[in-house]
Amino acid sequence: MTVIGMGNPEMGDDGIGIHLVELLRQEAEAEAWASPPQIVSAGRDPLAVGACLAEGAPVLLVDAVEMEEEPGECRLFPAEEWRFRERASASTHTLSLGAVLELARALGCAGQLRVVGIQVEDVRPGRFLSPRVREKIPRLMEMIREEVARLS
Numbered sequence: 001m002t003v004i005g006m007g008n009p010e011m012g013d014d015g016i017g018i019h020l021v022e023l024l025r026q027e028a029e030a031e032a033w034a035s036p037p038q039i040v041s042a043g044r045d046p047l048a049v050g051a052c053l054a055e056g057a058p059v060l061l062v063d064a065v066e067m068e069e070e071p072g073e074c075r076l077f078p079a080e081e082w083r084f085r086e087r088a089s090a091s092t093h094t095l096s097l098g099a100v101l102e103l104a105r106a107l108g109c110a111g112q113l114r115v116v117g118i119q120v121e122d123v124r125p126g127r128f129l130s131p132r133v134r135e136k137i138p139r140l141m142e143m144i145r146e147e148v149a150r151l152s
């Protein structure tokens with residue numbers, strides 16, 4: 001089982017996926033989890049994402065998503081249920097979430113991929129998380145831990 005954080009930590013809330021998987025990594029190390037998941041901060045590296053998907057094991061992908069929800073709201077969904085629009089054809093990181101899902105479909109492993117999508121508020125340049133997204137971190141971490149336990 002692999003947890004992948006995507007995003008661009010140089011673009012405000014777009015870095016929430018990276019931030020959350022780094023917190024998960026710290027928890028796993030501090031608590032000496034018996035069988036921790038593989039934790040990958042893919043950031044803007046499409047090769048890391050593709051390599052993890054190609055392994056065929058369950059993958060939980062954590063990324064900022066435009067869902068027209070309140071900032072910090074999140075949804076957990078299988079790759080096959082991707083219905084959210086992307087902000088624009090370009091992404092603030094090299095591989096957009098939509099492109100990752102298409103890659104998973106092309107590799108035949110979309111059934112193994114689940115996504116935690118988190119609504120952003122502010123994606124201006126800068127290494128920060130907006131207060132409304134930051135305040136949701138405990139609930140987001142709980143959701144990620146529950147899904148990791150379910151998929152492991």
